[in-house]
Amino acid sequence: MGGISIWQLVIIAVIVILLFGTKKLRTLGSDLGSAVKGFKNAVSDEDKSKEKSEDTQASLANNSVDQKTESEAVKEKDQA
Template sequence: MHFPLPWQLLLVLLIVVVIFGASRLPQLGRSLGEGIKNFKKGLSEEEEEKPKLNKKEEE
């Protein structure tokens, strides 16, 4: 697997700053973090529901 070099990461960061502006970066990071948190919460809720569904099917 090829990992990006440091100068490639800086180039991507520069492009993101130019597109979105420096003032919106914290807002984008917060939104991304909330999205990841909600995704993980959804996965854990789904795993909790599976045993409940299996018990109902057995009855």
């Protein structure tokens, strides 16, 4: 009780089709699908850019550590 039966859903679907027509519903569905695809692409592009920036930051950190060790090696040579 209180739930929507299959017959009530069929009646609602028929009323919606009569009001809007199949052509308008088809274009609405395709528009909705393209919007969802665009959203997914935007989210994946954002994730890729975050990964790229994290990789860049990690490589910069590694380069600075490498530069420090090189400068320490030069100092040790100068002291010797």
